[in-house]
Amino acid sequence: MAEPGGHERGQAAVELLAGLPALLAAGLAAFQLLAVGWSLSLADGAAEAGALAAAGGTDPLRAAREALPGWARDRVRVRESGGEVTVELRPPSPLPGLSERLAVTSHAWARPAKAGAAP
DSSP: OOOTTGGGTTHHHHHHHHHHHHHHHHHHHHHHHHHHHHHHHHHHHHHHHHHHHHHHTSOHHHHHHHTSOGGGGGGEEEEEETTEEEEEEOOOOSSTTHHHHTOEEEEEEOOOOOTTOOO
16 A cells, blocks of 8 residues: 555655755855945955055056055056056956956045155
């Protein structure tokens, strides 16, 4: 005689295995969104630090790089022109190649210090 509900034995395990890829994809997407947001916040701070350095008469490129944590310094491109500092930062990513596509950019501007002016 068949056991009542016996044909459903193991169904929960199958459903769990079927749902794991979706759960993993959602976790990776959430991690990537957090990494991009954090990178944008870091780029904003670095651009502001560079603009303030330009206003004070010091090297804005160096100041922007030094405002970043160590892991980000080799993932950044900093440009300065006429007091405007642009910071482009590639966020960390578990998937190779995705970091380039998700790069964030931040701009900050300050009037550059005049040559010979006291800081």
